[in-house]
Amino acid sequence: MTNFEYVLLGASFIAISAGIVGVWLVLRKEALRSDVVTHSVLPGIGIAFLLFQEKKLWLLLLGAFVTSLLSLVSLDTLSKHTRLKKDTLMALVLSFFFACGLWLLVKIQESKNAAKTGLGNFIFGKMASILPEDILFALIVLFLVVTINFLTYRWLFFTSFDRTFSESIGVKTSLASFIVTFMSILTIVVGIQAVGVVMLSALLIIPSTIAIIIEKKNLSRIFVWSIGINILVIVIGTILSYSFPKTPTGAWIVVICFLIALVFFLKNNKK
């Protein structure tokens, strides 16, 4: 396989995971929550690099996983103990973690450690920076997301559609939220290098929103559409970023997502 084929394969694995997780995020009205997670991975990457002084992907992603989890814990704690609205808190937490991440990356860029090269790709994404061994990581995440989704499908359906009813029959809605959050953190962590922190939430949200517009009543078909659109935009984005090597993959993907979304939104505009 050529390097380009490896990259496309890895990109497709990320696209499938994002396609599944994105649908749940949109249906559960937790799209903004995913934005908090994507912006909160950056300080984790910075801290992991400063601690270990090397650019081993699994170490950086472990750091990303920890800080994204921390951001959600902060969000829920603040939500419980303050009277601020959820969207205000999300903006606060998101900005704080992202600012910390940027500050750390600037400090790292000023250091003399040669391994720092390429860390900037985590902000805007660079599909070409994916190595064949990273694909294995994407495959593991895909396996986990598909398995969790398969096992908890009805549970997530219940709690996404009718939380009050779900609680009345003893279903733990908070646990269901945690499952969706866990799947989204996994997907975000594995996708940041390819798509970038800033753009990843668009990849999670826009294709799944289009899928929900296309297919209104069958959830299984929504998943198929969402995955399909995700693969399409990520493949086109990758090809374009290879064709124009100095342009970030994430930006291409978001532009393509937006154009597709625009077509569907206008087509389905009831007014």
Add this chain to the structure above:
Amino acid sequence: MLSKNKIVLQAKNLQVCYGNHQVLKDFSCDLPEGFMIGIIGANGSGKSTFLKAIMRIVPVDSGEVLFWEKYNLQEVRHQIAYLPQRNSVDWDFPATVLDVVLMGLYKETGLFGKIRPKHKEKALFYLEKVKMQDFAQKHIAELSGGQQQRVFLARAFAQEAQLYLLDEPLAGIDAVTEEIIVENLQKLNSEGKTIVMVHHQIDTISEYFQYLLMIRQGEVITSGETKEVLTNENLQQIYGIKQAFVIQ
């Protein structure tokens, strides 16, 4: 056979707060088994919160709820069907009418199990009861308010419970739907099931309910058989106005 002496639901000194606002204050009541029970009171008096507190959907600050005189919620949860208010869900959610009714069969299907043809047949049977079988494959967003309410009710019926807690099932629906719903509830009641229902229409109270729980500002004003407690004085007290009600 009705056993109207047993207490199906006993609330003891329930306290529920939303932030600094106390919604239920030292709320106590005994509701008898086998009755059609109406919970009445003005908007914001705590009727819906009471049902949610019973089902532990909202956190209870203090107090206790017993079912059938000795059991706690965990022990009898599967014997209780709760119907939330219609506006508590997103009706644009990608689900068909059949999907919603199948939720009520969770005891048979399990949360991780597969839906089999026999489950679909059963769901259709309950849809037929509320005259919605022809809508089974429709998207829930395509339904009118009354039809949505009937689907919710079919889901509650599918739970095959002993106690039904219904939060305003007759709110904002047409006369035909109301007739279908009440007819079904009365049939269930005649089979010995207890129906506890939040209700707003004063003119139909005496027709629908054998027992009333009257609430004002999070406190029980009175409870008892409809013919005894449905008085102008009590209605004036729970609605907080001096105007006389016409009670048939």
